Amino acid sequence: MGFFTDAYDLFSIANVTKLLGRIYYTHPDHKKPGTLPPGPSMAVNGVALVGTLAGQLFFGWLGDKLGRKKVYGMTLALMVISSLASGLSFGSSAKGVISTLCFFRFWLGFGIGGDYPLSATIMSEYANKRTRGAFIAAVFAMQGFGILVGGVVSIIVSTAFDHAYDTPTFREDPVRSLPPRADYVWRIILMFGAVPAAMTFYSRAKMPETARYTALVAKNAKQAALDMSKVLQVELEADEQQKSSERSGSNNFGLFSAEFARRHGLHLLGTCATWFLLDIAYYSSNLFQKDIYTAVKWLPAAADMNAIHEVYRVARAQVLIALCGTVPGYWFTVAFIDILGRFFIQLMGFFFMTVFMFALAFPYNHWKNDNTTGFLVMYALTFFFANFGPNATTFIVPAEIFPARLRSTCHGISAAAGKAGAIVGAFGFLYASQSQTKGQQDAGYPTGIGMKNTLIILGCINFVGMLFTFLVPEAKGKSLEEISRENEEEEGDQPAATSRTINPV
DSSP, rough: OOHHHHHHHHHHHHHHHHHHHHHOOOOTTTOOOOOOHHHHHHHHHHHHHHHHHHHHHHHHHHHHHHHHHHHHHHHHHHHHHHHHHHHHHHHSHHHHHHHHHHHHHHHHHHHHHHHHHHHHHHHHHHHTTTTTTHHHHHHHHHHHHHHHHHHHHHHHHHHHHHHSSSOOOOOTTTTTSSSSTTTHHHHHHHEEEEEEEHHTHHHHOOOOOOOOOOIIISSHHHHHHHHEEEHHOOOOOOOTTHHHHHHHTTSOOOOHHHHHHHHHHHHHHHHHHHHHHHHHHHHHHHHHHHHHHHHOOOOOOOOGSSSHHHHHHHHHHHHHHIIIHHHHHOOOOOOOOOHHHHHHHHHHHHHHHHHHHHHTTTOOOHHHOOOHHHHHHHHHHHHHHHTTTTTHHEEEHGGTTSHHHHHHHHHHHHHHHHHHHHHHHHHHHHHHHOOOSSSOTTOOOOOOOHHHHHHHHHHHHHHHHHHHGGOOOTTTOHHHHHHHTTTTHHHTTTOOOOTTTTTTO
């Protein structure tokens, strides 16, 4: 439910940005509905990603210092409060409302950022090696349902308001096409994100600390055995606790040590680079679906819709893509990750994302003018292989291949690299996708390289991601201690595991 909320909060903003432009930037003497200027548009779409990046680094580090459980509740409380506050954004002017909205969405992103390393680390440390990939993938797969429900809630709210007010299109009556109650629509949609997060607060409060953290980091094998006894409902003993404590001192290298660089330097580079490159393509496509739909004429011209109905049309398109490509892709990963392995799925995903991006880009004019349905099928397949591919595996692998005392930190660093890519994609796509023909770009934007060339660049980025995948090791079928070399004292030295409570088979 944490990741369900993360996706809802991050991606539901895409359904209401056009409405925000109409409400706060429509000028009576203009012949087109208002749109968010470049600055506010970048801020509204990107500020939560900036907050997420900061939260991933901070809470990832804090999760290794204080423990997973203690920090897990903090992130949830921050998400609930910030979701509600986002819908209550205030101000006497457009600038005031957008500024307060961005302020609260930054802190919303900060809380969401903490959920990334903590959810992945907690799940990896509870799961056994045979089904660990599927369990972590199932956590991440809830992102698909979050995107889907974000679209469904937007459809329900916009439909209710659209039916309550008989509103003409902008072309028919520019003033009446924007009813005063439209301001409630985006606020309700954003505030709903607090509901699923609040529902999980009690469960997180009752969750015990992971046994691996307690035994390997906190050095309390007895408490680890007690916690696992409650979880598994079996009797466990902390045998050889003394040996574990003695041996642990010889394997305590830090993140910035030469030993970490030797063992895991290339691994961290691989997880950071693949996540960074993936998120450039993934977030630029996801956050700006509405612009892509408009470019291929799947959505009517803005002047042919009223403000509230436009929300409905954008959300409906998002739901269709989520149903056809996004959600199935996640669950294919859940089903096959412990069979095919992380490496194969990630490599395959990047390969097909490259293929479909190029297939969309090179005959772009054909798709745009003659076959919009074909474009949307190909577009959905791109999302399918993103999610049955690197969008899932980049989340899973960093939670498996690093030592317990650095696991949350390294996952946070990898995830933050991904969000840096998302920021590049979100901001860069706004400008790059603008028309090359002067006068045809959106108001306030310079001319860009066009949608076709933008898609070609995204295809090339996916190909580079495929190359960096070769730096990431395979974790299928191995225990966390085996893949992270947790029990190595020296190079080539592999002593036997010392506590059965922390080495599940």
